[in-house]
Amino acid sequence: MSESGRGLGRGVVYAVVAFGALALLPASLGAQPTDIDPCAAPTADTGFSEVQVNLPAGTINRVLPFDVPIRFCGTLATGAKTVTLQYVADRKNPPQVDDDCRGPGGAPIAWQPANPISGRVNGTTFRAVIPRLESQRFYAFCFRSEAEVTSEVADAFRPVARETLDEGLAPIPRGDLTADESEALRKKLAAALLDQLKSDQAIAPGTLFDSRSPHNDLADRFNGKIRQVLEPQLRRNALLQTYATLQFDLAQTLRGLQSDPAVGRLTASLAAPSDPNLAALSNAFRGALDVMEMSPDATARTAQGLDPTTAEGETLDATFDPATAGEIAGRYDALAKALAGFPDLIQRATGPGGVQLPEGDAAAMAPLVAPQGPAARASALAATLSSIATNVQASLAARASALDLLASDVALRAVGTQIVDASSTGGFETFQNYYVSADAGLVAAPALDAVVSYIGVNLYLRPVNKNAPLRQLGNFRQTFSRRFAFTLGLTVQSLADSDNGNGPTRQDLFGNQSMLIGAGLRITDMIRLGGGALVFKKDDPSPLITKFETAVSYYLTVSFDLNVARAFKGGLGGLFPGN
């Protein structure tokens, strides 16, 4: 039942504002107040890694941190209602993404996560928290923002929506809908509407055809609106099935009357009577006589509700125009009335002063005009078809009106997309912080019976963000590579022993420091246990030789991250800044 373009409903619809237009907006519209930067870095620790996003430029203000949640902050065009984002990562090269968040040549991209991350919009500022990212990746972020659309855009789409809904609902054969079928129908209609949208348009969230809204929330409203369309549609279908049968029945009945020899002689006698009384009778029942004189083709057209004098016109089952159905109803009504007078015509024409007919014609025509006879049936069929055509007319009008209302429920949002490229790789200066950490602690050398303090550097085999709590990244096995590091250190105190009269037995490797070479494992975010070789100098055991040689002894360490030491104003932390 496609009837697009007829009658438009009213509705609330919205206007398009795309991110791309942000740069074109006057400063007074698109810019933030100059005295306050809503995305300025917080002075205190917020628990998130804060990243500022410049959507028009497609940039962020820092290397992306990894292993920690990130909070993006940026500004949107005035009027934006929602913002969502997804990302895609590549280990080797920056992802290639076009303005519509598609790959080269329009290829789809496997954006993550599958359900986009929703940001919070406050005025023109948005914030969005994204989960932990991988280290050493190139990222592309697809930001999608929705804004109200202009009334011109809404008006332009409404007939498209109406036609789409019209075509989506027309094939439905019955009005029996389970909950699942209702949901499937809504999804199907939403998908069909989506196909009609431009790349910068979307269905407004929470409206009747927003596929993201749970069906249960909208089922009653949706079913109510759909019922208003389906009921007249299904009624029309049922009426037309009966129309096909009844108009055939009517044609057959009329042909039966027309082919009766007695009726033929009667109508011939009344075709152009010279007797004024018969002429008056002929005029009074002209309608019935015309039917009886019709050609087979004209009879067929009359039975279809068409004008028998022309070869044009839509039949009831072909028209979607209520006015045409109304005209057909009028013809059937006139036919029914004309045929209702046929018994009276027979009675008068065969009565005293009537036409001269062969003997027996009056008796032959009597059954034709009996109360249950073919003339009465033809009239009843025409009257019933008039009722059917009238109801088809009403059904077409009701469905058109209901479609208008349904189409007005299609609320649009304009979608703006913006790509932001970012990286969690950084340069040497950045990632050296992720591979190298500093700590300080105590080193025990049991063989030397010595415990002294030391400072050292830990060299990890993978990037480690020390701001990411280990317990949030998995169990011990899953975080082993974030815990294990090789250690190179120097003792702070000297390991040299004092002269006990026989001379010193050991000295430090360099001046007053000995060297630690080993490995360690973080057992908490701050505490590390380690072990390895302590390198120092010891006196040659031969009493004849007074030379100190390089020697090695095993050691055990317990140490603290120097960021902790910095918190205690240990001073050395400044040498090893964290990220």
Added chain:
Amino acid sequence: MAIQIRKNLTVSPNPTSVPKHIQLTQTLRSTLPSEPITIVYRLAPGHQIWFQDGDDPPAKTFNRTETVGPADQICRDRIGLVIGPGTGPMQMVQIDQTLTDSLGISQPDLVLVQLQSK
């Protein structure tokens, strides 16, 4: 001799919950001074919504007779809707109606009953 549907079949309340009694209403007239007609209401056989007429067992159809004259006449039929065997849960069901006049000429009408989902 012929029945004309002057106002299509409606149901109240609509939407409705089930089980519940509903009222079917329609305006008819005849081309005869007085014409007996039969009215048959039907539900689709597969789903879980059934008619229940008084103490009768649930059924998918029920019949009524009326006598209609040349003036518009409002015809009302009350019937219960109940849940029985069949597919569901239903959110909308179609009640088909067939009117048959004294000459045996039939014409259809229908109404959709919206069943509240909660």
